[in-house]
Every structure is written in C-alpha cells, then in structure tokens.
Amino acid sequence: MAAAQALSAIPARWLNLQEHHSKELMAKYGVTVQRFKVADTPHDAVQVGKDLKAKELVLKAQILAGGRGKGTFSSGLKGGVHLTKNPDDLGPLVEQMIGHKLKTKQTPGDGVLVQKVMVAQALDISRETYLAILMDREKMGPVIVGSPEGGVDIEEVAEKTPELIFTEAIDITAGIQDEQAMRMADNLKFTGPLQRVAADQIKNLYQLFLAVDATQVEVNPFGETPDGEVVCFDAKINFDDNAKYRQEEVFALDDKTEGDEREKMAEIHNLNYIGMDGNIGCLVNGAGLAMATMDIIKLHGGEPANFLDVGGGVQEKQVLEAFKLISSDTKVKAILVNVFGGIVDCSTIANGITSACRQMELKVPLVVRLAGLNMEKASKILKESAFPSKLPRIWEMPQRKPLPVSDDGHAYR
Known part of the structure; x- marks a missing residue:
C-alpha cells in the first residue's frame, strides 16, 4: 500500500522522457513493446503507417503530460490519441496535431506545443495488469508493485481494493530473484507459458531500472494479447537527476520545452x-x-x-x-x-x-x-x-x- 501511494508522491524534479524514448530504452533491454516510429510531418506519418504494415495503427501526440486521450488541440481536434486502419487517414490528423497546442488536465496554461507524433502498431489487449518498479524509503531499496487490475489509476485500486496490490522488495545487492519474478507474474494472474514470459519481462524491466538509474519504471498496462504475448503498452520512466554525470546519453534526450x-x-x-x-x-x-x-x-x-x-x-x-x-x-x-x-x-x-x-x-x-x-x-x-x-x-x-x-x-x- 505504501509503495503504491509513493508512486504519486514522486516529485516533479526527475527527468521525464517522451513515450517513444521510453519505448526505445525498454526495447534495448529486451522488453517487448509495440512496433513504432516517430514522425514530425503529416507526410512522414503516412509513410511510417504504411511501413509498419499493421492491421491497425495508433497515433499518439508526443508530450510529457498525461491525459492525452481526452485532451483538446488548439486546432479544434479532440483527443491526442487516435486509432485507424488506413495509413492515409494519418495525414489529416497529424496536420491538426503538429504545430498546435494540446491541452489536458495536466498541461500548464493553454497547453503544450506538439512537435512530434508516434505511429505504432495497434494490438488487441485481452487482459490488462499494472506493474511498477520504484525506490521505496521504507524498504530501503527497490520494490516491485503489481496488480492484476491494470489500465486504471493504481491509487484508486490501492484505496478501494488494497488486496489486489502486490509488492516484492528486492535486495539491491542480490538483485531480483527468479522466484520473485515468477511470484509477481502469478499474482498478476499470468498462467501457463505466459507466466514464464511475464516473469522474464519483469526481470528485464528491473535490469533497465538499475542500468539507467531510474527512480521509477511504471508500465500501465502491462498487457496480455490474444496471440499470447506479454507487452508493455505504455510506460513512464523517471530518472534521478543526481545520476546525470553517468547517464549522459539518457539526459541528452531531456525535452526542456515542457519543463x-x-x-x-x-x-x-x-x-x-x-x-x-x-x-x-x-x-x-x-x-x-x-x-x-x-x-x-x-x-x-x-x-x-x-x-x-x-x-x-x-x-x-x-x-x-x-x-x-x-x-x-x-x-x-x-x-x-x-x-x-x-x-x-x-x-x-x-x-x-x-x-x-x-x-x-x-x-x-x-x-x-x-x-x-x-x-x-x-x-x-x-x-x-x-x-x-x-x-x-x-x-x-x-x-x-x-x-x-x-x-x-x-x-x-
């Protein structure tokens, strides 16, 4: 419970990355994410959509603030997240996104200027779970927080159904143990072969957490597809500013325009x-x-x-x-x-x-x-x-x- 509440108490000081940068980092450490590319013009977005050769595409405005799906653009377009099966539909949508401000409940003033969009393969989700790794002061080290109830605010789950919040405290010197990863996968209700797959994904996320000096890695949803894949659909990674001297590559990605x-x-x-x-x-x-x-x-x-x-x-x-x-x-x-x-x-x-x-x-x-x-x-x-x-x-x-x-x-x- 305390670990779940700590997620909302992490201060604004930490470096935050755009979604596409977070996905690139996760892929680098063996974490399964959707296929995607970034575009900064309507023409490029259409071409990316065609290159992905996906049955369905998801278009996402790239800003740091949350609540994009329910946001409004200064162009009048409603929503910073759109689905389409036709790559040619991306052009008109992107025209109303790039170069326009997107206002959500979390953006300051009249919104944030959108300069890039992410075009990704849209995957069906048969089940959503929640997974996060963070530094917990009470445990004096990393803690994995998970819930079989994903796709919603974890604070709400912790308040209404605390029995659905599971934690694993990790000995930072010994690292995450396989039985801990398997136990968390079981608590997230992954069964059969998918339990092993989910456990491996959890271990990969933990390795990412350590390698980049993260203060938080939050995946919501940590989902299961009808095809039997475990995919990190949306992720937020925060980094400790004190690690800047040894994470130059990561901090070079810092987008100060939204600070x-x-x-x-x-x-x-x-x-x-x-x-x-x-x-x-x-x-x-x-x-x-x-x-x-x-x-x-x-x-x-x-x-x-x-x-x-x-x-x-x-x-x-x-x-x-x-x-x-x-x-x-x-x-x-x-x-x-x-x-x-x-x-x-x-x-x-x-x-x-x-x-x-x-x-x-x-x-x-x-x-x-x-x-x-x-x-x-x-x-x-x-x-x-x-x-x-x-x-x-x-x-x-x-x-x-x-x-x-x-x-x-x-x-x-």
Missing part, C-alpha cells in the same frame, strides 16, 4: 526549486531542513506545494525571487518560511521577506520561523515592518490548533 517555468526561473536565480502537488508553499535553507519541513507539513495533514532551498549564500534579491516563484503557483494557499541561520543571516531573510511583501500583492497567509544567526535582529525587522493590510490574518493547519500570530496577522517564532 516547469518556475524550475527554469529558479535555476537562473541559483535557487533549488521542485514543484509538487500540494498547497503549502515552502521557503527553507538547506536540503535536509527543506525535506524535514515537508515531512512535518504532511505529518500534520498538509501537502507541500514545493521544495525550495535558498542555499547558504542566499541574498535578499534571491528571497524576493523565491517568493515570486512560490506565489506564481496558483495552488498555493499559504507560505511557510523555515530558516535556521547557521551560515545564513536571518536578517537577510527578513529583509527579503519585507521586500517581497512590499513589492508583491501577497494574498495568502505567511508563517515565518527564523532561528540562529541574527534571529533577534530579524524578528525586529519583521515586527517593525509595515506589511500590507490585505494579507489574511491567520493560517490554521488542518485539524490543528491555530498558529500564534501577531496583531498584524503574521506568525513569528
């Missing part, structure tokens, strides 16, 4: 920012304290909106830019500043906060905790500052007592 604009701006201002899905913005110094702060927020029922480490050499201007980054996320409903002044001068943070409050229309509660170097001076700066009166007066943590606040509506510790 979070806030993360790009953070890099310009030498801030470490990672967008997340919560609504409590965080400004912290030091990666360890930043992670501990997020843990505390979750412990009390909240959800962090970001990881933001301003670093040890932070300047007042960077604090202002950090507030701009946090405030640009419309999901943020409150901001928590938690700084321990070892190297960092708390008064620098305080001056940055006052500058941000004067220059920006901050419309969410602000809670500030400054401890360490020049904390008394920092506290005085905050208390004597004339903050805008429009700021909300109090922020309450879910199911907790209200945080103590001063008369001007700010909390100090």
